[in-house]
Amino acid sequence: MAVYDKRLISKLERKANLIRQHVVRMIYLAGSGHPGGSLSAVEVIVALYFHVMNIDPKKPDWPNRDRFILSKGHGCPTWYATLAEKGYIPVEELDTLRKLGSRLQGHPDMRACPGVEASTGSEGQGLSMGVGMALAARLDRKLYHVYVMIGDGELDCGQTWEAAMAASHFHVDNLTAIVDRNMLQLDGPTAHIMSVEPLADKWKAFGWHVTEIDGHNFKEILRALEKSKDVKGRPNLIIAHTVKGKGVSYMEGAVSFHGKAPNKEEYEQAMEELGGKP
Amino acid sequence: MNLKDFKLESQREYWAKALVELGRKRKDIVVLSADLSSSVKTSLFAKDFPERHFNVGIAEQNMMSIAAGLAACGKTAFASTFAAFGTGRVYDQIRQSIAYPKLNVKIIATHAGITVGGDGATHQIVEDLALMRALPNMTVIVPADAPETYRAIKAVADYIGPVYVRMGRANIPTITNSKGKFKIGKATVLRDGDDVSLIGTGIMVSRCLLAAEELKKHKISARVIDLSTIKPIDTKTIVKAARETGGVVTAEEHSSIVGMGSAVAMCLVENAHVPMKRVGIPDVFGQSGDSDELMETYGLTAENIIEAAHDVLGRKGR
16 A cells, blocks of 8 residues: 655645635636535545646647546636646636636636646536547557546436446546545435435446545545556546535535635635635 | 439448548548448448447447547547437537537538438438537538548548538439549539529439439529538639529428528528529428438429429519
8 A cells, every 4th residue: 555755645735725725716706606516626636636647737738648537527617726736827817717718718628728638518528538538548559547537416427327338348447537426416415316326336337446535535545546557457436525615614515505606705704714815 | 314314322332432541541540430330331441440440339429529539639530320310419519529629520420311211200310400500610511422422531531620421321323523622611513504503412412413404405504503511601602603693592401491501591691682492301300211202202303493493583683
Protein backbone atom coordinates (compact mmCIF):
# COMPACT_ATOMS: atom_id res chain seq x y z
CA MET A 1 0.00 0.00 0.00
CA ALA A 2 1.38 3.34 -1.04
CA VAL A 3 2.26 5.75 1.69
CA TYR A 4 1.70 9.38 0.84
CA ASP A 5 3.86 12.19 2.01
CA LYS A 6 2.05 14.33 4.56
CA ARG A 7 3.21 17.44 2.74
CA LEU A 8 1.64 16.22 -0.50
CA ILE A 9 -1.66 15.54 1.23
CA SER A 10 -1.74 18.91 2.96
CA LYS A 11 -0.78 20.66 -0.30
CA LEU A 12 -3.72 18.97 -2.04
CA GLU A 13 -6.03 19.82 0.85
CA ARG A 14 -5.07 23.49 0.64
CA LYS A 15 -5.63 23.41 -3.11
CA ALA A 16 -9.05 21.82 -2.65
CA ASN A 17 -10.03 24.51 -0.18
CA LEU A 18 -8.88 27.25 -2.52
CA ILE A 19 -10.85 25.71 -5.37
CA ARG A 20 -13.98 25.57 -3.21
CA GLN A 21 -13.60 29.31 -2.60
CA HIS A 22 -13.26 29.94 -6.34
CA VAL A 23 -16.31 27.80 -7.06
CA VAL A 24 -18.55 29.56 -4.56
CA ARG A 25 -17.37 32.98 -5.74
CA MET A 26 -17.77 32.11 -9.44
CA ILE A 27 -21.31 30.87 -9.02
CA TYR A 28 -22.22 33.79 -6.77
CA LEU A 29 -20.90 36.28 -9.34
CA ALA A 30 -22.60 34.44 -12.20
CA GLY A 31 -25.90 34.42 -10.31
CA SER A 32 -26.54 30.86 -11.46
CA GLY A 33 -24.81 27.50 -11.65
CA HIS A 34 -24.53 24.20 -9.84
CA PRO A 35 -22.68 24.47 -6.53
CA GLY A 36 -23.71 21.11 -5.04
CA GLY A 37 -22.21 18.84 -7.69
CA SER A 38 -19.23 21.15 -8.18
CA LEU A 39 -18.23 20.96 -4.51
CA SER A 40 -18.66 17.19 -4.22
CA ALA A 41 -16.19 16.66 -7.09
CA VAL A 42 -13.35 18.87 -5.82
CA GLU A 43 -10.95 16.35 -4.25
CA VAL A 44 -11.01 13.86 -7.13
CA ILE A 45 -10.39 16.57 -9.74
CA VAL A 46 -7.65 18.18 -7.64
CA ALA A 47 -5.93 14.81 -7.14
CA LEU A 48 -6.01 14.15 -10.89
CA TYR A 49 -4.64 17.53 -11.94
CA PHE A 50 -2.16 18.13 -9.14
CA HIS A 51 -0.70 14.67 -8.76
CA VAL A 52 -1.95 11.89 -11.00
CA MET A 53 -2.28 13.07 -14.58
CA ASN A 54 0.58 13.40 -17.02
CA ILE A 55 -0.17 16.86 -18.41
CA ASP A 56 1.49 20.12 -19.35
CA PRO A 57 -0.60 23.29 -18.99
CA LYS A 58 1.77 25.06 -21.38
CA LYS A 59 0.96 22.49 -24.04
CA PRO A 60 -2.76 21.75 -23.65
CA ASP A 61 -2.78 19.95 -27.04
CA TRP A 62 0.25 17.74 -26.38
CA PRO A 63 -0.79 14.44 -28.05
CA ASN A 64 0.51 12.19 -25.26
CA ARG A 65 -1.28 13.95 -22.40
CA ASP A 66 -3.68 12.13 -20.13
CA ARG A 67 -7.29 13.12 -20.75
CA PHE A 68 -10.00 14.09 -18.29
CA ILE A 69 -13.66 14.38 -19.22
CA LEU A 70 -16.23 15.85 -16.87
CA SER A 71 -19.27 13.98 -18.11
CA LYS A 72 -21.40 15.67 -15.44
CA GLY A 73 -20.76 18.97 -17.21
CA HIS A 74 -22.74 21.06 -14.74
CA GLY A 75 -19.89 20.61 -12.24
CA CYS A 76 -17.58 22.65 -14.52
CA PRO A 77 -16.85 25.50 -12.07
CA THR A 78 -14.57 23.03 -10.26
CA TRP A 79 -12.93 22.04 -13.55
CA TYR A 80 -12.39 25.67 -14.56
CA ALA A 81 -11.01 26.63 -11.14
CA THR A 82 -8.63 23.66 -11.25
CA LEU A 83 -7.48 24.56 -14.77
CA ALA A 84 -6.87 28.12 -13.59
CA GLU A 85 -4.91 27.03 -10.52
CA LYS A 86 -2.92 24.70 -12.76
CA GLY A 87 -2.09 27.53 -15.17
CA TYR A 88 -4.25 26.75 -18.20
CA ILE A 89 -6.18 30.01 -17.89
CA PRO A 90 -5.71 33.14 -15.76
CA VAL A 91 -7.27 32.92 -12.32
CA GLU A 92 -8.95 36.32 -12.84
CA GLU A 93 -10.85 34.85 -15.77
CA LEU A 94 -12.84 32.67 -13.37
CA ASP A 95 -15.03 35.69 -12.60
CA THR A 96 -16.35 35.58 -16.20
CA LEU A 97 -18.19 32.27 -15.70
CA ARG A 98 -21.49 32.25 -17.62
CA LYS A 99 -20.97 35.83 -18.85
CA LEU A 100 -21.42 36.84 -22.49
CA GLY A 101 -18.32 36.10 -24.55
CA SER A 102 -16.61 34.11 -21.79
CA ARG A 103 -14.54 31.02 -22.49
CA LEU A 104 -16.12 29.60 -19.35
CA GLN A 105 -19.49 28.53 -20.66
CA GLY A 106 -22.23 27.34 -18.31
CA HIS A 107 -21.37 23.83 -19.45
CA PRO A 108 -17.90 22.93 -20.80
CA ASP A 109 -17.06 23.89 -24.39
CA MET A 110 -13.89 22.13 -25.60
CA ARG A 111 -13.45 24.67 -28.38
CA ALA A 112 -13.51 27.61 -25.99
CA CYS A 113 -11.43 26.75 -22.94
CA PRO A 114 -7.89 25.31 -23.01
CA GLY A 115 -7.68 22.06 -21.07
CA VAL A 116 -11.34 21.21 -21.56
CA GLU A 117 -11.21 17.89 -23.40
CA ALA A 118 -14.88 17.37 -24.22
CA SER A 119 -18.07 19.38 -24.53
CA THR A 120 -20.59 18.01 -22.08
CA GLY A 121 -23.77 19.10 -20.36
CA SER A 122 -26.42 16.83 -21.78
CA GLU A 123 -25.94 13.95 -19.37
CA GLY A 124 -24.69 10.47 -20.11
CA GLN A 125 -22.37 11.01 -23.08
CA GLY A 126 -18.95 11.50 -21.50
CA LEU A 127 -18.14 7.86 -20.81
CA SER A 128 -18.71 6.97 -24.47
CA MET A 129 -16.39 9.80 -25.51
CA GLY A 130 -13.84 8.46 -23.05
CA VAL A 131 -14.09 5.01 -24.63
CA GLY A 132 -13.39 6.62 -28.02
CA MET A 133 -10.33 8.44 -26.65
CA ALA A 134 -9.03 5.29 -25.01
CA LEU A 135 -9.45 3.34 -28.26
CA ALA A 136 -7.59 6.10 -30.15
CA ALA A 137 -4.66 5.74 -27.72
CA ARG A 138 -4.56 2.03 -28.38
CA LEU A 139 -4.59 2.50 -32.18
CA ASP A 140 -1.79 5.06 -31.95
CA ARG A 141 0.18 2.96 -29.44
CA LYS A 142 0.20 5.89 -27.06
CA LEU A 143 0.37 5.42 -23.33
CA TYR A 144 -2.04 8.08 -22.14
CA HIS A 145 -4.80 7.30 -19.68
CA VAL A 146 -8.36 8.60 -19.93
CA TYR A 147 -10.30 9.65 -16.83
CA VAL A 148 -14.03 10.29 -16.94
CA MET A 149 -16.00 11.62 -14.01
CA ILE A 150 -19.68 10.73 -14.12
CA GLY A 151 -22.39 11.89 -11.79
CA ASP A 152 -24.56 9.37 -9.99
CA GLY A 153 -27.57 10.93 -11.75
CA GLU A 154 -25.97 9.87 -15.02
CA LEU A 155 -26.33 6.27 -13.93
CA ASP A 156 -29.99 6.70 -14.95
CA CYS A 157 -28.89 7.21 -18.56
CA GLY A 158 -28.97 4.17 -20.81
CA GLN A 159 -25.96 5.44 -22.71
CA THR A 160 -23.77 5.21 -19.61
CA TRP A 161 -24.41 1.47 -19.58
CA GLU A 162 -23.92 1.18 -23.34
CA ALA A 163 -20.49 2.71 -22.79
CA ALA A 164 -19.85 0.45 -19.80
CA MET A 165 -20.53 -2.61 -21.94
CA ALA A 166 -18.43 -1.34 -24.85
CA ALA A 167 -15.40 -0.47 -22.68
CA SER A 168 -15.45 -3.96 -21.27
CA HIS A 169 -16.12 -5.60 -24.66
CA PHE A 170 -13.18 -3.80 -26.27
CA HIS A 171 -10.96 -4.55 -23.23
CA VAL A 172 -10.16 -0.90 -22.75
CA ASP A 173 -7.79 -0.73 -19.78
CA ASN A 174 -6.46 2.80 -20.19
CA LEU A 175 -9.79 4.17 -18.99
CA THR A 176 -10.85 4.99 -15.45
CA ALA A 177 -14.34 6.21 -14.66
CA ILE A 178 -15.07 7.86 -11.34
CA VAL A 179 -18.64 8.07 -10.07
CA ASP A 180 -19.20 11.16 -7.96
CA ARG A 181 -21.59 9.31 -5.67
CA ASN A 182 -23.12 12.22 -3.80
CA MET A 183 -26.52 10.50 -3.53
CA LEU A 184 -28.54 13.48 -4.81
CA GLN A 185 -29.81 14.63 -8.16
CA LEU A 186 -31.92 17.59 -9.26
CA ASP A 187 -35.28 16.21 -8.17
CA GLY A 188 -34.12 14.57 -4.93
CA PRO A 189 -32.19 11.60 -3.52
CA THR A 190 -30.99 9.24 -6.25
CA ALA A 191 -32.56 6.35 -4.37
CA HIS A 192 -36.00 7.98 -4.71
CA ILE A 193 -35.66 9.11 -8.31
CA MET A 194 -34.19 5.94 -9.81
CA SER A 195 -32.66 3.05 -7.93
CA VAL A 196 -29.13 2.31 -9.08
CA GLU A 197 -27.94 0.00 -6.34
CA PRO A 198 -26.28 -2.43 -6.01
CA LEU A 199 -23.90 -0.19 -7.90
CA ALA A 200 -20.56 -1.94 -7.42
CA ASP A 201 -22.10 -5.28 -8.31
CA LYS A 202 -23.64 -3.83 -11.46
CA TRP A 203 -20.29 -2.53 -12.73
CA LYS A 204 -18.55 -5.75 -11.76
CA ALA A 205 -21.17 -7.67 -13.71
CA PHE A 206 -20.38 -5.42 -16.69
CA GLY A 207 -16.75 -6.56 -16.48
CA TRP A 208 -15.19 -3.59 -14.71
CA HIS A 209 -12.60 -3.52 -11.94
CA VAL A 210 -14.35 -1.67 -9.11
CA THR A 211 -13.01 0.21 -6.08
CA GLU A 212 -15.04 2.12 -3.50
CA ILE A 213 -13.51 5.04 -1.65
CA ASP A 214 -14.24 8.12 0.41
CA GLY A 215 -14.20 10.75 -2.35
CA HIS A 216 -13.01 13.49 0.00
CA ASN A 217 -10.04 11.55 1.39
CA PHE A 218 -6.92 12.25 -0.65
CA LYS A 219 -5.06 9.16 0.51
CA GLU A 220 -7.90 6.92 -0.66
CA ILE A 221 -8.33 8.85 -3.91
CA LEU A 222 -4.64 8.73 -4.81
CA ARG A 223 -4.36 5.07 -3.95
CA ALA A 224 -7.38 4.15 -6.08
CA LEU A 225 -6.33 6.30 -9.05
CA GLU A 226 -2.81 4.93 -9.07
CA LYS A 227 -3.95 1.36 -8.65
CA SER A 228 -6.31 1.76 -11.59
CA LYS A 229 -3.33 2.19 -13.95
CA ASP A 230 -2.12 -1.30 -13.09
CA VAL A 231 -5.36 -3.09 -13.94
CA LYS A 232 -4.92 -4.88 -17.27
CA GLY A 233 -7.48 -6.06 -19.77
CA ARG A 234 -10.49 -4.29 -18.32
CA PRO A 235 -11.70 -0.81 -17.47
CA ASN A 236 -11.69 0.67 -13.98
CA LEU A 237 -14.44 2.19 -11.96
CA ILE A 238 -13.96 4.14 -8.77
CA ILE A 239 -17.08 4.81 -6.76
CA ALA A 240 -16.18 7.97 -4.85
CA HIS A 241 -18.59 8.42 -1.97
CA THR A 242 -19.02 12.16 -1.59
CA VAL A 243 -21.21 14.79 0.00
CA LYS A 244 -23.09 17.12 -2.26
CA GLY A 245 -22.21 20.73 -1.45
CA LYS A 246 -19.19 19.57 0.58
CA GLY A 247 -17.46 22.32 2.56
CA VAL A 248 -20.36 24.74 2.88
CA SER A 249 -22.55 23.81 5.85
CA TYR A 250 -25.94 24.83 4.47
CA MET A 251 -25.21 23.31 1.04
CA GLU A 252 -24.11 19.91 2.33
CA GLY A 253 -26.72 17.31 1.44
CA ALA A 254 -29.14 20.02 0.32
CA VAL A 255 -31.03 19.22 -2.88
CA SER A 256 -31.95 22.89 -3.16
CA PHE A 257 -28.32 23.77 -3.99
CA HIS A 258 -28.11 21.42 -6.95
CA GLY A 259 -28.62 24.28 -9.37
CA LYS A 260 -28.92 27.53 -7.44
CA ALA A 261 -26.44 30.34 -6.71
CA PRO A 262 -26.01 31.55 -3.11
CA ASN A 263 -27.38 35.00 -2.30
CA LYS A 264 -25.12 37.69 -0.79
CA GLU A 265 -25.52 36.56 2.82
CA GLU A 266 -25.12 32.91 1.90
CA TYR A 267 -22.05 33.76 -0.16
CA GLU A 268 -20.44 35.65 2.71
CA GLN A 269 -21.15 32.82 5.13
CA ALA A 270 -19.73 30.25 2.70
CA MET A 271 -16.51 32.23 2.26
CA GLU A 272 -16.18 32.61 6.00
CA GLU A 273 -16.60 28.86 6.49
CA LEU A 274 -13.98 28.21 3.81
CA GLY A 275 -11.62 30.71 5.37
CA GLY A 276 -11.60 32.96 2.32
CA LYS A 277 -12.24 36.62 1.70
CA PRO A 278 -15.64 37.46 0.24
CA MET B 1 -35.98 7.76 -72.52
CA ASN B 2 -37.44 6.13 -69.46
CA LEU B 3 -36.29 4.66 -66.18
CA LYS B 4 -35.43 1.33 -67.81
CA ASP B 5 -32.76 3.01 -69.95
CA PHE B 6 -30.62 3.74 -66.91
CA LYS B 7 -28.09 1.40 -65.40
CA LEU B 8 -29.06 0.80 -61.77
CA GLU B 9 -26.30 0.76 -59.20
CA SER B 10 -25.93 0.59 -55.45
CA GLN B 11 -24.81 3.69 -53.58
CA ARG B 12 -23.88 1.49 -50.65
CA GLU B 13 -21.39 -0.48 -52.71
CA TYR B 14 -19.72 2.66 -54.00
CA TRP B 15 -19.55 4.16 -50.53
CA ALA B 16 -17.90 1.01 -49.21
CA LYS B 17 -15.49 0.94 -52.14
CA ALA B 18 -14.44 4.53 -51.42
CA LEU B 19 -14.14 3.75 -47.71
CA VAL B 20 -11.88 0.74 -48.24
CA GLU B 21 -9.66 2.75 -50.59
CA LEU B 22 -9.44 5.52 -48.02
CA GLY B 23 -8.67 3.01 -45.30
CA ARG B 24 -5.77 1.65 -47.30
CA LYS B 25 -4.27 5.10 -47.80
CA ARG B 26 -5.04 6.71 -44.48
CA LYS B 27 -4.36 5.22 -41.07
CA ASP B 28 -6.44 7.94 -39.39
CA ILE B 29 -9.67 6.53 -40.82
CA VAL B 30 -11.73 4.57 -38.30
CA VAL B 31 -15.20 3.15 -38.81
CA LEU B 32 -18.06 2.52 -36.42
CA SER B 33 -21.09 0.32 -36.98
CA ALA B 34 -24.14 -0.52 -34.91
CA ASP B 35 -25.03 -4.11 -35.76
CA LEU B 36 -25.80 -3.21 -39.37
CA SER B 37 -22.32 -3.52 -40.84
CA SER B 38 -23.42 -6.02 -43.48
CA SER B 39 -26.36 -3.80 -44.50
CA VAL B 40 -24.45 -0.52 -44.61
CA LYS B 41 -21.42 -2.34 -46.10
CA THR B 42 -18.91 -1.26 -43.49
CA SER B 43 -18.31 -5.02 -43.20
CA LEU B 44 -16.02 -4.64 -46.22
CA PHE B 45 -13.83 -2.19 -44.32
CA ALA B 46 -13.98 -4.44 -41.25
CA LYS B 47 -12.69 -7.36 -43.32
CA ASP B 48 -9.58 -5.46 -44.43
CA PHE B 49 -8.98 -3.37 -41.32
CA PRO B 50 -10.50 -5.19 -38.34
CA GLU B 51 -8.46 -3.19 -35.80
CA ARG B 52 -9.95 0.07 -37.07
CA HIS B 53 -13.58 -1.06 -37.13
CA PHE B 54 -15.70 -0.91 -34.00
CA ASN B 55 -19.09 -2.59 -33.97
CA VAL B 56 -20.87 -1.33 -30.86
CA GLY B 57 -24.02 -3.38 -31.23
CA ILE B 58 -27.48 -1.81 -31.30
CA ALA B 59 -26.27 1.26 -29.42
CA GLU B 60 -26.25 4.20 -31.79
CA GLN B 61 -25.98 6.81 -29.03
CA ASN B 62 -22.83 5.15 -27.80
CA MET B 63 -21.56 4.88 -31.38
CA MET B 64 -21.87 8.63 -32.01
CA SER B 65 -20.15 9.65 -28.78
CA ILE B 66 -17.36 7.06 -29.18
CA ALA B 67 -16.85 8.46 -32.69
CA ALA B 68 -16.56 11.91 -31.12
CA GLY B 69 -13.92 10.65 -28.67
CA LEU B 70 -11.91 9.07 -31.49
CA ALA B 71 -12.17 12.28 -33.53
CA ALA B 72 -11.07 14.38 -30.53
CA CYS B 73 -7.85 12.33 -30.58
CA GLY B 74 -7.13 12.96 -34.26
CA LYS B 75 -9.09 10.21 -35.99
CA THR B 76 -11.37 10.70 -38.98
CA ALA B 77 -14.36 8.73 -37.76
CA PHE B 78 -17.02 7.33 -40.10
CA ALA B 79 -20.13 6.23 -38.20
CA SER B 80 -22.59 4.38 -40.37
CA THR B 81 -26.10 3.11 -39.85
CA PHE B 82 -29.61 3.48 -41.28
CA ALA B 83 -30.71 7.12 -41.61
CA ALA B 84 -33.58 6.65 -39.14
CA PHE B 85 -31.18 5.49 -36.41
CA GLY B 86 -28.30 7.75 -37.42
CA THR B 87 -30.27 10.98 -36.97
CA GLY B 88 -33.50 10.97 -34.98
CA ARG B 89 -32.42 8.32 -32.49
CA VAL B 90 -29.14 10.11 -31.78
CA TYR B 91 -29.95 13.75 -32.39
CA ASP B 92 -28.72 14.88 -28.99
CA GLN B 93 -25.47 12.90 -29.25
CA ILE B 94 -24.79 14.42 -32.67
CA ARG B 95 -25.69 17.84 -31.36
CA GLN B 96 -23.52 17.83 -28.23
CA SER B 97 -20.75 15.34 -28.96
CA ILE B 98 -20.16 16.10 -32.65
CA ALA B 99 -21.68 19.28 -34.08
CA TYR B 100 -21.15 21.68 -31.15
CA PRO B 101 -17.42 20.84 -30.79
CA LYS B 102 -17.12 20.59 -34.60
CA LEU B 103 -15.45 17.20 -34.44
CA ASN B 104 -14.31 15.29 -37.49
CA VAL B 105 -17.10 12.71 -37.55
CA LYS B 106 -18.82 11.61 -40.75
CA ILE B 107 -22.30 10.21 -40.34
CA ILE B 108 -22.94 7.97 -43.33
CA ALA B 109 -26.60 7.08 -43.45
CA THR B 110 -28.13 4.49 -45.75
CA HIS B 111 -31.76 3.35 -46.10
CA ALA B 112 -33.14 6.89 -46.06
CA GLY B 113 -36.59 7.77 -47.35
CA ILE B 114 -39.49 5.63 -48.54
CA THR B 115 -37.48 3.57 -51.04
CA VAL B 116 -36.54 1.44 -48.02
CA GLY B 117 -39.74 -0.33 -49.07
CA GLY B 118 -41.11 -3.25 -47.10
CA ASP B 119 -39.76 -2.28 -43.68
CA GLY B 120 -42.35 0.47 -43.46
CA ALA B 121 -42.59 3.83 -41.72
CA THR B 122 -40.39 3.02 -38.72
CA HIS B 123 -37.43 2.64 -41.06
CA GLN B 124 -38.41 5.19 -43.72
CA ILE B 125 -37.16 8.44 -42.28
CA VAL B 126 -38.46 11.41 -44.26
CA GLU B 127 -37.29 14.22 -41.95
CA ASP B 128 -33.57 13.52 -41.46
CA LEU B 129 -32.50 16.39 -43.71
CA ALA B 130 -34.48 18.78 -41.52
CA LEU B 131 -32.74 17.53 -38.40
CA MET B 132 -29.25 17.70 -39.89
CA ARG B 133 -29.80 21.03 -41.69
CA ALA B 134 -30.83 22.59 -38.41
CA LEU B 135 -27.51 21.84 -36.72
CA PRO B 136 -24.85 24.55 -36.73
CA ASN B 137 -21.47 23.31 -38.08
CA MET B 138 -23.11 20.42 -39.95
CA THR B 139 -22.56 19.83 -43.68
CA VAL B 140 -25.33 17.87 -45.40
CA ILE B 141 -24.78 15.90 -48.60
CA VAL B 142 -27.20 13.82 -50.67
CA PRO B 143 -25.47 12.23 -53.68
CA ALA B 144 -27.58 11.67 -56.78
CA ASP B 145 -26.28 8.24 -57.70
CA ALA B 146 -23.63 5.62 -56.97
CA PRO B 147 -20.65 7.26 -58.73
CA GLU B 148 -21.41 10.61 -57.12
CA THR B 149 -21.58 8.83 -53.77
CA TYR B 150 -18.07 7.50 -54.38
CA ARG B 151 -16.74 10.97 -55.21
CA ALA B 152 -18.60 12.59 -52.32
CA ILE B 153 -17.15 10.14 -49.78
CA LYS B 154 -13.62 10.96 -50.97
CA ALA B 155 -14.33 14.69 -50.63
CA VAL B 156 -15.93 14.21 -47.23
CA ALA B 157 -12.83 12.39 -45.98
CA ASP B 158 -10.66 15.34 -47.00
CA TYR B 159 -12.94 17.89 -45.35
CA ILE B 160 -12.36 18.49 -41.64
CA GLY B 161 -15.57 18.71 -39.64
CA PRO B 162 -18.92 17.01 -39.15
CA VAL B 163 -20.76 15.81 -42.26
CA TYR B 164 -24.02 13.96 -42.83
CA VAL B 165 -24.25 11.90 -46.02
CA ARG B 166 -27.64 10.49 -47.00
CA MET B 167 -28.25 7.60 -49.35
CA GLY B 168 -30.97 5.07 -50.04
CA ARG B 169 -31.22 1.30 -49.90
CA ALA B 170 -32.36 0.75 -53.48
CA ASN B 171 -30.18 0.52 -56.55
CA ILE B 172 -30.72 3.79 -58.37
CA PRO B 173 -30.12 5.14 -61.90
CA THR B 174 -26.54 6.06 -62.68
CA ILE B 175 -26.49 9.52 -64.23
CA THR B 176 -22.97 10.75 -63.44
CA ASN B 177 -19.57 9.08 -63.55
CA SER B 178 -16.75 8.52 -61.12
CA LYS B 179 -14.44 11.06 -62.75
CA GLY B 180 -13.56 14.42 -61.31
CA LYS B 181 -13.65 15.80 -57.81
CA PHE B 182 -16.80 16.31 -55.81
CA LYS B 183 -16.96 19.87 -54.59
CA ILE B 184 -18.79 20.25 -51.28
CA GLY B 185 -21.24 23.13 -51.53
CA LYS B 186 -21.34 23.19 -55.33
CA ALA B 187 -24.44 22.20 -57.29
CA THR B 188 -24.01 20.68 -60.75
CA VAL B 189 -25.97 21.77 -63.80
CA LEU B 190 -26.55 18.45 -65.58
CA ARG B 191 -28.60 19.86 -68.42
CA ASP B 192 -29.04 23.40 -69.61
CA GLY B 193 -32.41 25.01 -70.22
CA ASP B 194 -34.16 28.38 -70.29
CA ASP B 195 -37.83 27.85 -69.45
CA VAL B 196 -37.80 26.26 -66.03
CA SER B 197 -35.27 24.86 -63.53
CA LEU B 198 -35.67 21.40 -62.08
CA ILE B 199 -33.60 21.09 -58.91
CA GLY B 200 -33.30 17.57 -57.63
CA THR B 201 -31.47 15.75 -54.91
CA GLY B 202 -30.70 12.04 -54.44
CA ILE B 203 -32.77 9.58 -56.46
CA MET B 204 -35.00 12.44 -57.72
CA VAL B 205 -32.25 13.90 -59.90
CA SER B 206 -32.76 11.00 -62.33
CA ARG B 207 -36.49 11.75 -62.35
CA CYS B 208 -35.71 15.40 -63.12
CA LEU B 209 -33.67 14.31 -66.14
CA LEU B 210 -36.56 12.15 -67.37
CA ALA B 211 -38.99 15.02 -66.84
CA ALA B 212 -36.71 17.40 -68.79
CA GLU B 213 -36.56 14.94 -71.69
CA GLU B 214 -40.35 14.70 -71.72
CA LEU B 215 -40.82 18.48 -71.45
CA LYS B 216 -38.51 18.91 -74.44
CA LYS B 217 -41.09 17.08 -76.55
CA HIS B 218 -43.46 19.92 -75.71
CA LYS B 219 -40.84 22.54 -76.64
CA ILE B 220 -40.13 23.34 -73.03
CA SER B 221 -36.46 23.64 -72.21
CA ALA B 222 -35.74 22.62 -68.62
CA ARG B 223 -32.49 23.13 -66.75
CA VAL B 224 -31.63 20.24 -64.45
CA ILE B 225 -29.56 20.84 -61.35
CA ASP B 226 -28.14 18.17 -59.07
CA LEU B 227 -28.21 19.85 -55.66
CA SER B 228 -26.07 17.31 -53.88
CA THR B 229 -24.98 19.57 -51.03
CA ILE B 230 -28.03 20.71 -49.10
CA LYS B 231 -25.92 22.63 -46.58
CA PRO B 232 -24.07 24.86 -47.23
CA ILE B 233 -26.48 25.52 -50.08
CA ASP B 234 -25.21 26.75 -53.45
CA THR B 235 -27.16 30.02 -53.49
CA LYS B 236 -25.29 31.29 -56.53
CA THR B 237 -26.26 28.44 -58.85
CA ILE B 238 -29.85 28.37 -57.56
CA VAL B 239 -30.40 32.12 -57.91
CA LYS B 240 -28.77 32.18 -61.34
CA ALA B 241 -31.07 29.38 -62.49
CA ALA B 242 -34.13 31.11 -61.04
CA ARG B 243 -33.28 34.40 -62.75
CA GLU B 244 -32.43 32.85 -66.10
CA THR B 245 -35.34 30.42 -66.29
CA GLY B 246 -37.94 32.32 -64.29
CA GLY B 247 -39.35 29.30 -62.46
CA VAL B 248 -38.18 26.52 -60.15
CA VAL B 249 -39.33 23.01 -59.31
CA THR B 250 -37.61 21.08 -56.52
CA ALA B 251 -37.75 17.30 -56.17
CA GLU B 252 -36.67 15.20 -53.20
CA GLU B 253 -37.43 11.85 -51.59
CA HIS B 254 -38.03 13.58 -48.27
CA SER B 255 -40.78 15.47 -46.50
CA SER B 256 -41.48 18.44 -48.71
CA ILE B 257 -42.13 20.79 -45.79
CA VAL B 258 -38.71 20.58 -44.14
CA GLY B 259 -36.17 19.33 -46.65
CA MET B 260 -34.23 20.51 -49.68
CA GLY B 261 -37.28 22.23 -51.21
CA SER B 262 -37.76 24.42 -48.21
CA ALA B 263 -34.04 25.25 -48.20
CA VAL B 264 -34.32 26.34 -51.85
CA ALA B 265 -37.51 28.29 -51.08
CA MET B 266 -35.69 30.20 -48.33
CA CYS B 267 -32.88 30.94 -50.73
CA LEU B 268 -35.30 32.23 -53.40
CA VAL B 269 -37.50 34.28 -51.13
CA GLU B 270 -34.46 36.32 -50.18
CA ASN B 271 -32.84 36.53 -53.60
CA ALA B 272 -35.10 35.90 -56.59
CA HIS B 273 -38.87 35.97 -56.59
CA VAL B 274 -39.97 33.38 -59.14
CA PRO B 275 -42.82 30.88 -59.13
CA MET B 276 -41.81 27.66 -57.41
CA LYS B 277 -43.27 24.24 -56.72
CA ARG B 278 -41.96 21.54 -54.40
CA VAL B 279 -42.20 17.86 -55.27
CA GLY B 280 -41.67 15.71 -52.21
CA ILE B 281 -43.33 13.48 -49.69
CA PRO B 282 -46.39 15.14 -48.15
CA ASP B 283 -46.50 15.65 -44.38
CA VAL B 284 -47.20 11.97 -43.63
CA PHE B 285 -45.37 8.82 -42.52
CA GLY B 286 -44.62 6.18 -45.14
CA GLN B 287 -45.80 2.57 -45.25
CA SER B 288 -44.69 -0.83 -46.45
CA GLY B 289 -44.67 -1.50 -50.17
CA ASP B 290 -42.50 -1.96 -53.20
CA SER B 291 -40.22 1.06 -53.59
CA ASP B 292 -41.49 1.96 -57.08
CA GLU B 293 -45.10 1.68 -55.88
CA LEU B 294 -44.27 3.94 -52.95
CA MET B 295 -42.62 6.51 -55.21
CA GLU B 296 -45.88 6.63 -57.22
CA THR B 297 -48.11 6.66 -54.16
CA TYR B 298 -46.30 9.62 -52.62
CA GLY B 299 -45.97 11.61 -55.82
CA LEU B 300 -42.29 11.18 -56.58
CA THR B 301 -42.30 10.38 -60.30
CA ALA B 302 -41.13 12.19 -63.42
CA GLU B 303 -44.83 12.82 -64.17
CA ASN B 304 -45.21 14.63 -60.85
CA ILE B 305 -42.23 16.82 -61.75
CA ILE B 306 -43.67 17.55 -65.22
CA GLU B 307 -46.98 18.51 -63.63
CA ALA B 308 -45.18 20.81 -61.22
CA ALA B 309 -43.22 22.36 -64.09
CA HIS B 310 -46.46 23.14 -65.95
CA ASP B 311 -47.87 24.70 -62.80
CA VAL B 312 -44.79 26.90 -62.48
CA LEU B 313 -44.82 27.79 -66.19
CA GLY B 314 -48.49 28.80 -65.86
CA ARG B 315 -47.62 31.21 -63.07
CA LYS B 316 -44.60 32.73 -64.78
CA GLY B 317 -44.81 36.40 -65.66
CA ARG B 318 -48.09 36.94 -63.85
